[in-house]
Amino acid sequence: MTDDTVKTKAGEESAAKPKPKLREKGRLMSASEIERTLVRLAHEIVERNNGGQNLGLVGIKRRGVPLAERLAKLISKIEKHPIDTGVLDISFYRDDLSTRDVRPVVTPGAIGFDVNGRDIVLMDDVLYTGRTIRAALDALFAHGRPKSVQLLVLIDRGHRELPIQATFVGRLIPTSWREIIEVKLNEIDGQEEVLLVELAD
């Protein structure tokens, strides 16, 4: 690999592209707003799943994982029973920040619990084209046959390219294609906020 190439998680080499310039347009959520939203979503999950005895939460890497862990804690506190949590490692490599030229990369590995017969809530930070969730569903069903699958996202920014809809939505933020939602979570980013940024050129 030369200095001008990058290696994707899929192990392929490709020419390095300069990072696009981004301009911050504003803060959509603060740490306390994220926390309040997660508390509300935990109650919604419990209500829809009759207390959640059969629930299993599956976070999509990267930021779906801390969301699943936090929601499991909140639901356990409300319902006084433990909640299984697991992980799906799915990444997309975009050659630019548009929806074109995206490739799903599913990293094989155990989810962390048996999904057969369970009411699964998939979790991710942002829902955009829906391609990550489509790949997550494929990967989930490769592990077993859940009783039901629901989807939770912190932000739904629109622009779906597939017929995929979230069951639980933190915030619905209509965006233009030039805009990007940046979710920052303490466990991964060392800070906690949701930003709206825009391609600068």
Ligand SMILES: O=P(O)(O)OC[C@H]1O[C@H](OP(=O)(O)OP(=O)(O)O)[C@H](O)[C@@H]1O
């Ligand atoms: O609906 P989609 O068009 O698939 O976009 C949504 C996905 O994009 C982001 O992941 P990203 O690929 O940026 O990776 P990251 O989570 O590792 O930052 C986000 O975390 C979602 O998983």
Ligand SMILES: O=c1cc[nH]c(=O)[nH]1
């Ligand atoms: O705006 C977007 C689109 C996809 N993924 C993100 O994290 N933000």
